[in-house]
Amino acid sequence: MALAYLGSKKPNTAAIMSSPPQLILTQDDLKKIAAYKAVEFVESGMVLGLGTGSTAKHATDRIGELLRQGKLSNIIGIPTSTKTHEQALSLGIPLSDLDTHPVLDLAIDGADEVDPDMNLVKGRGGSLLREKMIEGCCKKFVVIVDESKLVDYVGGSGLAMPVEIVPFCWKFTAEKLQSLFEEAGCVAKLRVLSGSGEPYVTDNGNFIVDLYFKKDIGDLRAAGDAILRLAGVVEHGMFIDMATTLIVAGELGVTVRNK
Numbered sequence: 001m002a003l004a005y006l007g008s009k010k011p012n013t014a015a016i017m018s019s020p021p022q023l024i025l026t027q028d029d030l031k032k033i034a035a036y037k038a039v040e041f042v043e044s045g046m047v048l049g050l051g052t053g054s055t056a057k058h059a060t061d062r063i064g065e066l067l068r069q070g071k072l073s074n075i076i077g078i079p080t081s082t083k084t085h086e087q088a089l090s091l092g093i094p095l096s097d098l099d100t101h102p103v104l105d106l107a108i109d110g111a112d113e114v115d116p117d118m119n120l121v122k123g124r125g126g127s128l129l130r131e132k133m134i135e136g137c138c139k140k141f142v143v144i145v146d147e148s149k150l151v152d153y154v155g156g157s158g159l160a161m162p163v164e165i166v167p168f169c170w171k172f173t174a175e176k177l178q179s180l181f182e183e184a185g186c187v188a189k190l191r192v193l194s195g196s197g198e199p200y201v202t203d204n205g206n207f208i209v210d211l212y213f214k215k216d217i218g219d220l221r222a223a224g225d226a227i228l229r230l231a232g233v234v235e236h237g238m239f240i241d242m243a244t245t246l247i248v249a250g251e252l253g254v255t256v257r258n259k
């Protein structure tokens with residue numbers, strides 16, 4: 001059956017009525033489809049990295065459901081944020097941390113952007129540091145996205161590439177970050193809360209500076225190293241060569257790609 005992806009648009013009911021029967025899927029449906037596909041990789045006894053965000057939430061819900069149904073057992077989850085920690089607790093998923101389980105079998109998480117080489121931008125939900133620590137310790141890292149996340153190059157969506165920084169003299173660090181990528185027309189903005197305008201504070205007590213690029217920044221490893229060399233930077237949201245499997249749900253169905 002053909003899958004019609006309407007994103008957040010309202011369905012055009014007249015068009016639907018006059019065309020062959022189609023299954024109308026929202027963007028959230030696609031996220032759920034990708035998430036459920038990823039959970040097929042989960043086996044009993046695994047230590048699992050539990051991602052953060054609206055896509056990863058579906059995967060964690062599904063793991064909780066399979067545990068309740070007795071279809072999975074002896075799972076240990078390592079959550080990538082306090083939000084996911086709370087979700088997993090509410091689902092009865094046994095939890096641990098990297099101190100106790102420094103090697104994970106599998107992690108499942110969403111992404112904000114995925115480039116053709118499966119490099120990612122993550123952290124628009126603010127969880128990039130814990131995600132990078134945990135997903136860097138996994139034997140297998142399954143990334144789940146709807147097709148809107150696919151880009152030609154990192155930063156290609158025109159949306160943020162987040163960098164976690166210490167609060168101390170954040171303007172200084174933000175300016176340094178912006179000038180690093182002057183040639184790419186970079187604009188650095190401190191992430192603030194929409195209501196109060198106060199700085200957004202991560203689970204680790206840090207701030208986030210969002211970098212917006214007008215052009216391709218080129219060599220991602222060089223860019224990442226330059227960012228990390230700046231005192232005041234904690235971590236950046238480029239996940240370079242970390243994903244081992246990419247699951248994309250889109251208009252034409254689901255694709256699974258391994259690296």
Ligand SMILES: O=C[C@H](O)[C@H](O)[C@H](O)COP(=O)(O)O
Binds near residue numbers: 110123
């Ligand atoms: O900090 C947030 C994480 O990196 C998310 O995995 C990422 O922002 C994607 O989130 P969503 O699935 O909600 O688009």
